[in-house]
Amino acid sequence: MYKSEFRKPDGRALTLYGVKPVELAGEVPSPSPEPVEARPVLRWHPVRGEWVMYAAHRLNRTFMPPPEYNPLAPTRDPHNPTELPAGRYDMAVFDNRFPSLVLDAPAPEPVPGVQGRGGVGKCEVVVFSQDPQGTLGGLPPEQVRLLLDVWADRTGVLGADPRIHSVLPFENRGVEVGVTLHHPHGQIYAYDHIPPVQARALETMRAYRQEHGRPWLEDFVRGERAAKLRIVRDHGAALSVVPPFARYTYETWVLPTRPAAFLHELSEAERDALAAALKDALLRLDALFGVRMPYLLTVQQAPVDGAAYPEWPLRVEIFPYLRAPGRMKYLAGTEQGAGEFANDKLPEAAAQELRSLNPQEVSP
Amino acid sequence: MYKSEFRKPDGRALTLYGVKPVELAGEVPSPSPEPVEARPVLRWHPVRGEWVMYAAHRLNRTFMPPPEYNPLAPTRDPHNPTELPAGRYDMAVFDNRFPSLVLDAPAPEPVPGVQGRGGVGKCEVVVFSQDPQGTLGGLPPEQVRLLLDVWADRTGVLGADPRIHSVLPFENRGVEVGVTLHHPHGQIYAYDHIPPVQARALETMRAYRQEHGRPWLEDFVRGERAAKLRIVRDHGAALSVVPPFARYTYETWVLPTRPAAFLHELSEAERDALAAALKDALLRLDALFGVRMPYLLTVQQAPVDGAAYPEWPLRVEIFPYLRAPGRMKYLAGTEQGAGEFANDKLPEAAAQELRSLNPQEVSP
Numbered sequence: 001m002y003k004s005e006f007r008k009p010d011g012r013a014l015t016l017y018g019v020k021p022v023e024l025a026g027e028v029p030s031p032s033p034e035p036v037e038a039r040p041v042l043r044w045h046p047v048r049g050e051w052v053m054y055a056a057h058r059l060n061r062t063f064m065p066p067p068e069y070n071p072l073a074p075t076r077d078p079h080n081p082t083e084l085p086a087g088r089y090d091m092a093v094f095d096n097r098f099p100s101l102v103l104d105a106p107a108p109e110p111v112p113g114v115q116g117r118g119g120v121g122k123c124e125v126v127v128f129s130q131d132p133q134g135t136l137g138g139l140p141p142e143q144v145r146l147l148l149d150v151w152a153d154r155t156g157v158l159g160a161d162p163r164i165h166s167v168l169p170f171e172n173r174g175v176e177v178g179v180t181l182h183h184p185h186g187q188i189y190a191y192d193h194i195p196p197v198q199a200r201a202l203e204t205m206r207a208y209r210q211e212h213g214r215p216w217l218e219d220f221v222r223g224e225r226a227a228k229l230r231i232v233r234d235h236g237a238a239l240s241v242v243p244p245f246a247r248y249t250y251e252t253w254v255l256p257t258r259p260a261a262f263l264h265e266l267s268e269a270e271r272d273a274l275a276a277a278l279k280d281a282l283l284r285l286d287a288l289f290g291v292r293m294p295y296l297l298t299v300q301q302a303p304v305d306g307a308a309y310p311e312w313p314l315r316v317e318i319f320p321y322l323r324a325p326g327r328m329k330y331l332a333g334t335e336q337g338a339g340e341f342a343n344d345k346l347p348e349a350a351a352q353e354l355r356s357l358n359p360q361e362v363s364p
Numbered sequence: 365m366y367k368s369e370f371r372k373p374d375g376r377a378l379t380l381y382g383v384k385p386v387e388l389a390g391e392v393p394s395p396s397p398e399p400v401e402a403r404p405v406l407r408w409h410p411v412r413g414e415w416v417m418y419a420a421h422r423l424n425r426t427f428m429p430p431p432e433y434n435p436l437a438p439t440r441d442p443h444n445p446t447e448l449p450a451g452r453y454d455m456a457v458f459d460n461r462f463p464s465l466v467l468d469a470p471a472p473e474p475v476p477g478v479q480g481r482g483g484v485g486k487c488e489v490v491v492f493s494q495d496p497q498g499t500l501g502g503l504p505p506e507q508v509r510l511l512l513d514v515w516a517d518r519t520g521v522l523g524a525d526p527r528i529h530s531v532l533p534f535e536n537r538g539v540e541v542g543v544t545l546h547h548p549h550g551q552i553y554a555y556d557h558i559p560p561v562q563a564r565a566l567e568t569m570r571a572y573r574q575e576h577g578r579p580w581l582e583d584f585v586r587g588e589r590a591a592k593l594r595i596v597r598d599h600g601a602a603l604s605v606v607p608p609f610a611r612y613t614y615e616t617w618v619l620p621t622r623p624a625a626f627l628h629e630l631s632e633a634e635r636d637a638l639a640a641a642l643k644d645a646l647l648r649l650d651a652l653f654g655v656r657m658p659y660l661l662t663v664q665q666a667p668v669d670g671a672a673y674p675e676w677p678l679r680v681e682i683f684p685y686l687r688a689p690g691r692m693k694y695l696a697g698t699e700q701g702a703g704e705f706a707n708d709k710l711p712e713a714a715a716q717e718l719r720s721l722n723p724q725e726v727s728p
Contacts, residue, residue, distance in 0.1 A: 043608060043609045046568060046572065046580060046609065047565050047569065048564060048568070049568040050703065052611050052707060053704065053705065054706075054708075054710055055706060055708060056708065056713075111593070111608070112587070112591035113588055113591040114608045115608075115609075166702070168697060168701050168702050170697030170698075172694075172696045172697055177694045177696065178692060178694035178696070187697060189697065191702070191704070195703055196703030196704060197700075198702065198703075200412060201411050201412070204410060204411055204412070208410065216410060226476065226477075227475075227476035227477040229476065229477065230477070243409075244407060244478045245407045245410065245478075296696060296700055296701065298700070317701070329542075331695060332542070333534030333535075333551055333553060333660060334417070334534075334553050334559075336561075336662070336683065337534050337561065337664070337681070338555070338560070338561050338562065339414065339564075340415055340416070340559040341416050342417045342419060343416060343417065343419075344419060344420065345418075345420060
């Protein structure tokens, strides 16, 4: 992996990554020379016991720009700058122009009745390709593999800041779920605390290890391989599986077959297997209904707070939003009001469908 | 409140409620005479530490029927039966024909790698009106008031079963969030355990009371009345407020101004005030952008497991899904992957907008 770091005219950081050495063919651009003016705040939700992020400057963020303007494409005309320069690179990471969290967030003015503080953290955009038409699953294998290295690198860079305790790389895909830019890209949120989903997983995984004397993931992988019911494809050092407790109909987890806290802990061979499993899983979801499946993909790593998490089950969780052709899964009363999901199909049946498919790209 | 109980031809229960005595004008119908064949199961999610419901029979549930068939309208032609009879009544409650949970759910066949059990509970449909075009907020005040009594009655009826530990009445509204029947109606889920959102609130509210010596709600109401920043309308014994920690842009809580575990604990006067506050809040959300606001409404009561919950903050939580005209809030990476919400607007600004409106009905 090659990596070069730059500074945009508005002060934001840009990092270019490539399988070959990075070469610029123009200036590093920014859509606007104005520095980002973000003063995000966090407020405490006393009933749910969690933080809520407020970023009032985000309401006017880019929304469905016309096709002739793609801020994630390389800049062709310096008078019409995008977020990225022309040149030789495969992926790019830059500070989000509309961040929900910033490292130097100031303490907000006190507001009566509010338990608030500055929204300290970082929001990055990860551009997966120079090709605006592509998809993550459709990228060449070496580029999917590169993305694992990029996610690992960002986790390390962000986690090196003592203010950052948790890093979440993710991809939202699909106009059905409000994605405003179709150029293949993801995001990274870095938090100055451990957010609720991660905190809960730490609790459950520690309790499992205390009770059983070994990490949950070991038993899970052994059990899934023995059951042969829900593994979509086994790549040896990594596999894809519809977990027996899937909340989304075609929910797919892509994971190394040993416990790991971070992507950067994995060997080259393990990352190769994980990349192959990820590409295969994403193409199967597209092939399932013959449409580009809208989904949320998250990379679930352990906290970057310096503690050791030997029981952590590193995994890529993919939540596909279609539960049948043309039928979206919506989070309704039981999911949002009670926190308990209803799923219309047993994971064994969903896995059987995904296994039987020929993984392939589909047109937009 | 008047109430009459019936049995449908397929064996499901039907209860009719009215502000006047209920009178049938025909047989009690069912769209099909076939008994419901539901074998829902619960599976344990070991990483999130929560149950997931599987109801494979639900995948083929009614989806966008043609306008001439409305299963929630009173039956006009006995050869074309709906869920409800003709007659004099204002609201109806019946067992969901596609339940995610049933009281007599059998233990499922063991599946390798699965920690599962029968999906014990109950799912009911609540029809708010005989008028298929209406909305909850647009109902006459006495009918909104009746709904509080109906919710209170159902909570009591369901909670009287020793298998039921938690009851969640809710309304999903809006084709934008997958609602398939436009006739004004809600649902009730009754669980045989305390689901995650309620469990978390029990923890936080108990901890608050232990630390401060009084229920959180007392401090909250006092603080909001003093701050005068986020109360949408104060009805004395009840009020509506954009909570200072709102996760949705126009999130509105409608609540009695003293702690209460259940609707049935409230006095007649308190229920009058709560109904007035609820109607007013819903009409403001419709008036906000001049469209029927898609939303999730949940009634957050304490567990019905027989324990006392003196610190419980009874409330109706309304999550409006539009964050701006034509712009939906989608739950993306941070919300689903981390459990932490990003909101584009401060609650003080949202409350100011809602306060300035003239609450009114809007056409569909």
